[in-house]
Amino acid sequence: MVTCEAVVSEAFFLLRGHEVGAQGLRNMLTAGDLLLAGLGSEMRQVMALMNRYLSVPMSYADACLVRLSETVPQSVVATLDADFKVYRRNGRQVIPLL
Numbered sequence: 108m109v110t111c112e113a114v115v116s117e118a119f120f121l122l123r124g125h126e127v128g129a130q131g132l133r134n135m136l137t138a139g140d141l142l143l144a145g146l147g148s149e150m151r152q153v154m155a156l157m158n159r160y161l162s163v164p165m166s167y168a169d170a171c172l173v174r175l176s177e178t179v180p181q182s183v184v185a186t187l188d189a190d191f192k193v194y195r196r197n198g199r200q201v202i203p204l205l
Contacts, residue, residue: 108135108185109142111175113168149174156194163190176202 115136122129135141146153149171156170165173169190176182177196184191185205196202 108140109144109175109179109182111144111146111168111171113171115141115143117166117168144175144178146171146174149178152177160190160194163193165190165194169194173202 115132118132119129122132132141136143153167153170153174156173157165157167159165160170169188172184172186172191173194173196176184183203183205191202191204194202
């Protein structure tokens with residue numbers, strides 16, 4: 108699986124007080140089961156997504172995931188966040204969700 112640092116940071120925040128889940132995430136990162144994609148060169152596109160979805164509003168982590176899904180066309184996004192039913196990649200494409 109591939110994600111970005113913003114998503115990992117948000118996941119650790121949401122897992123505070125749930126040590127078993129936090130340890131599982133640490134294990135995935137340590138084992139290399141969860142790879143981190145660098146989106147440093149994608150900031151213009153990430154900010155454009157956040158501006159597009161101001162009414163939602165779109166978090167930075169969500170924008171990074173949407174952008175990552177645009178750069179990996181066959182990707183499927185694993186999320187519990189209902190906002191991903193609203194977000195579109197490449198303008199109007201529904202994002203495949205797990």
